[in-house]
Amino acid sequence: MYAHQNHAPSLTDVRLELNPKEGTMITLFNRKELMITMDMKQQSEIRDILSANGIDYKIKTTNLETPTAFDRHRARLGSAGIDLNHVYEYKIYVNKKDYNAAVSLIRTLRR
DSSP states (O other), X not given: OOTTOOSOOOSOSEEEEEOTTOOSOOOTTTEEEXXXXXXXXXXXXXXXXXXXXXXXXXXXXXXXXXXXXXXXXXXXXXXXXXXXGGSEEEEEEEEGGGHHHHHHHHHHHHO
């Protein structure tokens, strides 16, 4: 859905991305968290590796600068002193059956 876009995420607080080559639907019950990163380039590289190897994934993107119902403090302060390269948190999920293969693939990225 959003995986093919080449620009920064929108101001949406949270969204899920589904690999366009979806096979088995990834659900809350059959997924496993592969990693969390705040680096947009890294999450893009990992998406590319997973997709190239036929591993379905979901990404939950959270804008850490958007105030929540419980924390309105961020809204008052704005982005003063905040590294804007680390405003978004990307949680990457894969199907449990693909987890070990996905871990092996991203280890090659880190070498």
